Amino acid sequence: MSTGVTKSINLNGPAGTLPASAAKAHGFVAPPKVRKPLHLGWLVMTIYLTFLLLPIYWLVNMSFKTNVEITNTFSLWPNNPTLRNYTVIFTDPSWYNGYINSITYVVMNTVISIAVALPAAYAFSRYRFLGDKHLFFWLLTNRMAPPAVFALPFFQLYSAFGLIDTHLAVALAHCLFNVPLAVWILEGFMSGVPREIDETAYIDGYSFPRFFVKIFMPLIASGIGVAAFFCFMFSWVELLIARTLTTTAAKPIAAIMTRTVSASGLDWGVLAAAGVLTIIPGALVIWFVRNYIAKGFALGRV
Amino acid sequence: MDKPINQKAWFLVLPVLLLVAFSAVIPLMTVVNYSVQDTFGNNEFFWAGTAWFEEMLRSPRFHQALARNLIFSAIILVIQIPLGIVVALSMPRKGVGVSICLVLMALPLLIPWNVVGTIWQVFGRVDIGLLGHTLEALGIDYNYVRDPLDAWFTIIIMDVWHWTSLVALLCYAGLVSIPEAYYQAARIDGASRWAVFRYIQLPKMNRVLLIAVLLRFMDSFMIYTEPFVVTGGGPGNSTTVLSIDLVKLAVGQFDLGPAAAMSIIYFLIVLLLSWVFYTVMTNYERGGQ
Amino acid sequence: MARIDLRNLAHAYGPNPQGPSGYALKPLNHTWEDGGAYALLGPSGCGKTTLLNIISGLITPSHGQVVFDGVDVTSMPTEARNIAQVFQFPVIYDTMTVYDNLAFPLRNRRVPEPAVDARVREIATMLEMTDVLDKRARGLTADAKQKISLGRGLVRSDVAAILFDEPLTVIDPQLKWQLRSQLKQLHKKSGYTMVYVTHDQTEALTFADKVVVMLEGEVVQMGTPAELFERPAHTFVGYFIGSPGMNVFAADVDGTVATVDGTPIRLPRAYGKAQADRKVELGIRPEFVRVARGEGLPVTIRKVEDVGSYKIARLTFGNREIAAVAPEGTEFPADGAGAIFDPAHLNVYVDGHLVDGAPAREA
Numbered sequence: 001m002s003t004g005v006t007k008s009i010n011l012n013g014p015a016g017t018l019p020a021s022a023a024k025a026h027g028f029v030a031p032p033k034v035r036k037p038l039h040l041g042w043l044v045m046t047i048y049l050t051f052l053l054l055p056i057y058w059l060v061n062m063s064f065k066t067n068v069e070i071t072n073t074f075s076l077w078p079n080n081p082t083l084r085n086y087t088v089i090f091t092d093p094s095w096y097n098g099y100i101n102s103i104t105y106v107v108m109n110t111v112i113s114i115a116v117a118l119p120a121a122y123a124f125s126r127y128r129f130l131g132d133k134h135l136f137f138w139l140l141t142n143r144m145a146p147p148a149v150f151a152l153p154f155f156q157l158y159s160a161f162g163l164i165d166t167h168l169a170v171a172l173a174h175c176l177f178n179v180p181l182a183v184w185i186l187e188g189f190m191s192g193v194p195r196e197i198d199e200t201a202y203i204d205g206y207s208f209p210r211f212f213v214k215i216f217m218p219l220i221a222s223g224i225g226v227a228a229f230f231c232f233m234f235s236w237v238e239l240l241i242a243r244t245l246t247t248t249a250a251k252p253i254a255a256i257m258t259r260t261v262s263a264s265g266l267d268w269g270v271l272a273a274a275g276v277l278t279i280i281p282g283a284l285v286i287w288f289v290r291n292y293i294a295k296g297f298a299l300g301r302v
Numbered sequence: 303m304d305k306p307i308n309q310k311a312w313f314l315v316l317p318v319l320l321l322v323a324f325s326a327v328i329p330l331m332t333v334v335n336y337s338v339q340d341t342f343g344n345n346e347f348f349w350a351g352t353a354w355f356e357e358m359l360r361s362p363r364f365h366q367a368l369a370r371n372l373i374f375s376a377i378i379l380v381i382q383i384p385l386g387i388v389v390a391l392s393m394p395r396k397g398v399g400v401s402i403c404l405v406l407m408a409l410p411l412l413i414p415w416n417v418v419g420t421i422w423q424v425f426g427r428v429d430i431g432l433l434g435h436t437l438e439a440l441g442i443d444y445n446y447v448r449d450p451l452d453a454w455f456t457i458i459i460m461d462v463w464h465w466t467s468l469v470a471l472l473c474y475a476g477l478v479s480i481p482e483a484y485y486q487a488a489r490i491d492g493a494s495r496w497a498v499f500r501y502i503q504l505p506k507m508n509r510v511l512l513i514a515v516l517l518r519f520m521d522s523f524m525i526y527t528e529p530f531v532v533t534g535g536g537p538g539n540s541t542t543v544l545s546i547d548l549v550k551l552a553v554g555q556f557d558l559g560p561a562a563a564m565s566i567i568y569f570l571i572v573l574l575l576s577w578v579f580y581t582v583m584t585n586y587e588r589g590g591q
Numbered sequence: 592m593a594r595i596d597l598r599n600l601a602h603a604y605g606p607n608p609q610g611p612s613g614y615a616l617k618p619l620n621h622t623w624e625d626g627g628a629y630a631l632l633g634p635s636g637c638g639k640t641t642l643l644n645i646i647s648g649l650i651t652p653s654h655g656q657v658v659f660d661g662v663d664v665t666s667m668p669t670e671a672r673n674i675a676q677v678f679q680f681p682v683i684y685d686t687m688t689v690y691d692n693l694a695f696p697l698r699n700r701r702v703p704e705p706a707v708d709a710r711v712r713e714i715a716t717m718l719e720m721t722d723v724l725d726k727r728a729r730g731l732t733a734d735a736k737q738k739i740s741l742g743r744g745l746v747r748s749d750v751a752a753i754l755f756d757e758p759l760t761v762i763d764p765q766l767k768w769q770l771r772s773q774l775k776q777l778h779k780k781s782g783y784t785m786v787y788v789t790h791d792q793t794e795a796l797t798f799a800d801k802v803v804v805m806l807e808g809e810v811v812q813m814g815t816p817a818e819l820f821e822r823p824a825h826t827f828v829g830y831f832i833g834s835p836g837m838n839v840f841a842a843d844v845d846g847t848v849a850t851v852d853g854t855p856i857r858l859p860r861a862y863g864k865a866q867a868d869r870k871v872e873l874g875i876r877p878e879f880v881r882v883a884r885g886e887g888l889p890v891t892i893r894k895v896e897d898v899g900s901y902k903i904a905r906l907t908f909g910n911r912e913i914a915a916v917a918p919e920g921t922e923f924p925a926d927g928a929g930a931i932f933d934p935a936h937l938n939v940y941v942d943g944h945l946v947d948g949a950p951a952r953e954a
Contacts, residue, residue, distance in 0.1 A: 044392035049406050052463065055425045056409070058432045062424065070430050116317040123314035128307045135315065142326050144572045146524035148545035149565040152552045153329030176325045179318055239416045239527050240549075254414035268430065275417045282412025286405050486649050487682040489669040491743060492699040501684045501695075 056279065062272035070268045085273035095274070098253035101167065102236065103281070105250065108171035110231040113178040114186075114224060121186035122212070126195065139180040150176065151244045158245055169245045170252075174238060178231040185230065189223025190216075229289045236282060254278050336562035354563035364564060366539070367547040368571070371523055374543055378461055378522040383515060385462070386469025391503070393474050407467040419531025422460040426532070446533065450540035457529045457541055461522065469514045476507040512583045516576055523572055544568055593660040593673075593751035593784060595623040595646060600655035602641055615641045617809045618654065623752070623786065625660075628778045630799035631788045632831070638808035639788045643754050646786065647674045659751050673751040675744025677758045681736030685729040689720060692728050693742045700747075714746045717780060719773075734766045741774075745781055752784040759794060771797055792832050804828050820876070822938065824945045829874050829938075835903060835914040838880065842873040844939055847948075849873050852909050854888055859934040860948030872940040877903065879933035880915035887929035888913075895923060906930055 062070055063085050064078040073079070089095045123129070124136055154173050155164070163169040197219070201211040217224065243255045257274040337354055358364050393403050410418070426446050428434035437444040446456040480502065488498045526545035529535070535542035535550070542550070548568065552561035602616040616638045623629055631639040644650040646657060648669035656665045664672050675696075684692050693711045702710075715721045718738050723731065728739060737758055744753045755774075759767045775798055778785050787798050795802050796816040803813045804827070812824035823829035829837030842849040842856070845864050849856045851873065882892070882904055890906040890913060902921055906913040906928070913930055917923075939946050 041392035041394070044388060045394075045403060048389050048392075048466075049403070052406060052410060052467070054432065055421045055463065058425050059421050062430070074430075074435055076432075112321070116321050119314035120318040123311035126305060126308075127311035128305045129309050129311040129315075132311075135319075139318070139322065141573060142322060144520050144569075144576055145326065146526075146545055146548075146565075146568055146572060148524065148526050148548045149333065149569055150326075150329050151549065152558075152561065153332040154325075156332060157329055172321070172325055175321055179322055183318060233412055236412065237414050239414055240545075244553075252414075254416050257417070257420075268424070271420065272424070275420050278414050278417045279409070279412075283405075283409060286408045286412060290401050290405050290408075481680065481682075483678040483680060483682050486647075486669070487676070487678065487740065487743075489649070490647065490674060490676050491696040492670045493695070494699065497695075497699065501686060505684075505686045 059272050059275050059279075062268060063276045065269060065272075067267060067269050082269075085269040086277075088270050089273055089277065094256060095253075098251060098256035099277075101246070101250050102252040102254070105167040105170040105174070105242070105252070106232055106235045108167055109174045109178060109235040110228050112171060113175055113182045113231045114228055116175075117179055117182035117186055117227065118212075118217075118224075121183045121190055122216070124183065125187045125190035126198065136183075139183055142176055143180045145176065147177075147238065147240045151240055154241060155244050164245060165247045165249045165251075167250045170242045170250060171235075173241050173245055174235045177234055177238075181230055181234070182227045185227040186220065186223055189220045189226070193219050225289060229285065232285060233282070333562045333565050336558045337566055340559055354559045355567065358560055358563045358567060361560075363539075363547070364567075367542055367544050370541070371543040374458070374525070375519055375522040377458055378465075379515060379518055381458070381462055382466045382469050382518055383511070386466050386514065387473050387507070387511075389466065389470035390473035390477055390507075391499070393470070395478065404471070407470060409467075410464050411467060413464075415527035416531050418460065418464050419528040422456060422463070422528075423532045426456045448537055450537055453533045453537060453541050457532055460528060460532065461525070464528065465518060465521070469518060472510040472514045473507050476510040477503060480506045508583075512580070515583065516579055519579060520572060520576060523575070594625040595752060595784065596656075596658040597621040597646075598656040598658060600642075600645065600652050600657065602638075602645060602650065602652045602654070614808050616645070616652070617807075619810050621803075621810065621813070623784055626782050626784055628775075628798060628800045629784075629786045630795035630802045631786060631805060632790065632792060632795040632802050633805035634790055634831070637805040639805050640756055641808075642805070643676075643756055643786065643788050646752070647676050647754050648672045673747070673749055674754060675741075675747065675750045675752070676754040676756065677737065677740045677744065679757045679760050681733055681740055681761065683728045683731075683736050683739050685727075687728055688725055689715075689728050689731070689739060690724040692739050693724075693746050696743050696747050710746055710748070714742050717745065717777060718742050733761045734763070734770055737762065737770070738773075741777075745777070745783070750783060752786060755785065755787040755789075757789055758787075759789075759791075767794075774798060792834075796832070804831065821936065822945065823874065826872060826874060826940050826943045829876070833876060833878075835877050835916075837874045837876050838913050839872050839874045839940070840911050840913075842871055842939075844871050844873070849937075849939070851888075852911070854908075856888070856932065856937070857934060858937055858939065858948065860950060862939055862946060862948040869941050870943070872943075874938045874940055875932050875936055877914040877916040879936040880906075880913060881931045881933070882906070882915050882917065882921075882923055882928055883931055884924035885927050885929060887931035890928055890930045892923055892928050 061077060064081045064083070065075075066080065066082050066084065069075070069079060124132060150173070154169075158164050158169040158173070163172075193216070197215065198211065201215050206215065239252065239254055242252045246252065246255070253274070257271065257278065338351060339349060340353070389407075394400055413421070425431045426434045426444075428438050428445060434444055434446075443449075444452050444455075446452040484502050485498065488502055493501070524545055525543060526549065529541050529543065530546055530549075533541045535546045544564075548561060548564055551557050551564060598620060599618055600616065600621070601614055601618040603614045605613060631642060633639050641650060645652045648657075648664070648667060648671075652665065656663050658664065659672065684695060687695065690711060693714060694707045697707045697710060711724075712721070715724055718741070720735070720738060720742070723735065728736065731739070741753070741755075741758070744750060759770060762770060771794060774787075778798075785798075787795065789795050789798075796819075799816070801813060801815060802819055804811050804819065804825070806825070806827045812819060812828045814822075814824075819828055819832050823832065823837060826837070826839050829839060840851055842851045844850075844858070844862050847858045847861045849858055856873070881887075882890075888908055890908045893905045893907050896903040896905070897919075899919075901919055902917050904915040904917060904923055906915060908930065915930060939948065
């Protein structure tokens with residue numbers, strides 16, 4: 001790189017038709033400093049990813065150890081790898097029921113959120129109507145509601161409807177955050193579809209529902225994917241409300257995990273194994289949608 | 303090209319309205335209802351006016367929780383926003399590295415929040431956790447169960463671990479949308495790495511940064527599960543942020559009136575501060591430097 | 592300001608180009624004289640932007656050298672070459688004022704502030720932008736933004752060359768014309784070497800002293816607008832430049848006689864008999880085709896287009912189309928029309944390339 005600097009000085013020298021004296025008078029003698037681009041990026045990423053993965057690794061590490069090994073020896077990897085912790089979980093129905101519960105309400109919530117958000121997002125992206133802006137803003141404010149504020153009123157509301165400890169209760173409660181989010185994301189994708197497509201379809205004699213399902217939805221398929229991903233994500237990770245609204249029959253896996261552990265004393269191995277098992281669904285989902293994540297974020301709408 | 307006016311669009315919005323009304327308006331009304339009443343039990347309520355609000359606004363306990371929460375959010379923003387930007391700038395732009403980074407970075411975002419708490423609860427323990435053990439081996443006295451400062455350190459590093467990727471992913475999306483010609487022009491103009499960041503990358507990230515700041519502020523201000531699992535609000539009340547305090551008040555002590563009043567104040571603070579952030583940042587974007 | 596030599600330059604994007612078609616840019620030798628105004632003209636994908644980026648250093652060529660004033664800069668980064676470039680879409684620094692935008696390249700080079708100020712004001716006057724200097728660059732129109740990106744090049748008095756990559760693409764048509772003539776004046780005033788990439792022949796011909804026409808990664812002709820017009824070195828140049836483009840039709844050429852569908856046409860020069868597998872064509876500009884009654888190639892007049900300042904006659908000869916340009920007010924014969932080719936402007940092409948004949952001995 002240093003050779004580049006000297007050569008560029010030569011370039012500015014006598015060869016140029018602008019007299020060198022004039023250039024000096026203006027002070028245009030300093031060539032741009034040629035910098036070697038800093039390739040510290042990989043270093044930053046390595047440190048950051050290590051930071052992200054270490055605690056997870058530690059959990060995985062513990063999940064393959066016996067309790068004796070966890071508490072008595074300190075080792076960076078299991079000395080006597082065991083599957084006991086996982087066997088405990090897979091032989092106890094209350095564990096895998098927790099999984100089924102979590103998945104059930106998460107999927108229900110995702111389906112409900114997307115189903116109601118689709119027409120609403122279409123309305124916001126295509127039409128003006130009385131109070132549209134206020135309505136949109138009000139929807140978004142719900143994303144700002146602290147879950148802790150809603151925990152108790154939700155409990156009373158769903159008790160009144162006899163929905164406590166059902167999957168539907170959790171699914172509906174999570175709509176509070178996910179519906180505004182889904183409307184927001186979908187509206188962004190829909191606004192990117194030219195309105196001429198709608199008009200052409202109507203001229204071709206499509207009815208609204210048929211147009212929407214046959215033509216419009218395929219066009220914003222990736223948007224639906226992104227919205228579904230975020231609904232899934234927030235519903236899967238939220239626990240305060242999910243735990244408040246369930247007692248046994250619909251209890252999420254993550255809640256069962258803490259309860260079981262506190263009941264059985266400090267069974268660290270099982271706790272770790274249960275933790276690992278709750279990470280896996282999320283990891284799988286990310287892997288399948290990895291190409292859409294950047295796209296969804298690119299819209300700047302989360 | 304203006305959007306046509308069509309009042310029938312209301313029918314399309316109706317399902318959302320009904321659903322959100324059911325899941326937001328009714329509970330919120332319950333809260334408002336409680337906040338202005340008092341009870342001696344037996345489901346008998348009587349009008350209490352703004353008494354609960356006055357009590358709450360004067361309560362030192364509330365002030366402390368609010369102060370803790372504000373400090374927590376401020377620290378979170380100060381660490382996560384710059385760190386997220388640095389990580390985004392360091393991410394590879396093409397090749398398999400992109401997918402690997404995206405997947406690994408998104409991983410903490412998809413872990414249930416109490417498991418996040420559990421991971422750090424274990425990780426920070428001196429006896430069995432890697433972090434606690436390492437710190438002890440280095441001769442640093444660290445115990446998040448006993449020492450308030452260590453408890454703060456733990457929940458902050460946990461939140462950084464949990465959420466910095468979100469900021470980074472948002473910024474990354476902003477960065478990849480910058481056309482190549484901008485970088486070429488900057489090279490031709492002899493711009494330094496810093497100038498490229500300051501005059502090209504940062505202005506293009508403005509929009510996503512606004513969203514990142516808003517989201518991180520809101521979520522850190524509402525945080526409950528993760529610190530609750532790790533510290534339970536302790537030691538003492540040192541990590542009792544607003545949500546933890548609220549749940550203690552409502553579910554633990556069953557003080558419905560004060561809890562409801564606090565809920566409303568809490569919600570209003572979130573709305574107000576979000577609005578302030580939004581206005582300040584959009585003005586900054588529109589106005590001067 | 593510099594003289595730019597391209598020596599045996601070629602570029603392939605892939606590591607192992609398969610044959611000549613693997614090259615985005617086929618081997619070429621070329622010189623851009625100091626202070627000249629050049630245009631690189633060609634259809635999309637002909638390699639002109641690749642060539643431009645090689646000169647500016649954004650792409651390192653896979654073969655050959657780029658030489659500025661005798662110094663080999665092939666491996667030098669862009670910032671060491673003192674090149675300015677204006678891109679297809681305006682690249683400006685949104686958050687800065689117009690003044691700061693113009694000052695940016697100088698400040699990056701640590702030029703003292705008084706010198707920066709003097710130079711920025713000088714350039715702003717040249718660009719007629721003094722009244723918007725304090726405005727934020729973001730709110731300006733596309734043409735003003737393009738002027739700023741040009742100004743960022745002009746402001747550096749040590750700049751070796753200014754490169755333009757289809758700079759008028761996003762400009763409104765009426766402003767295009769205005770900006771084009773401003774650009775021409777700026778070139779005269781500043782005296783920089785300028786290279787202008789475009790696919791629009793009008794832009795190329797009005798801007799440049801010399802036009803380089805490219806096709807499929809190859810330079811097919813370099814010349815003044817007049818040379819390109821009168822003696823297109825390649826049938827493509829004939830098609831591409833001029834409106835309507837050159838008439839080209841297959842012919843048999845032997846000595847001084849070309850035979851088109853059995854009709855002989857006299858040539859001004861003598862040509863050898865071409866090999867049987869070569870494609871021999873005859874080219875003539877519509878401007879040099881005259882329509883007369885009862886003379887020349889028997890044609891039928893299909894239609895006459897009046898474009899205001901002149902007329903275009905669309906003729907058919909057998910199943911071939913011939914265009915002829917005639918001055919306004921020309922009356923075309925209703926029947927028995929013939930097309931007469933000006934022999935001085937009849938060009939013979941073999942496999943697309945112009946061939947020079949020997950001076951004809953017998954008249």
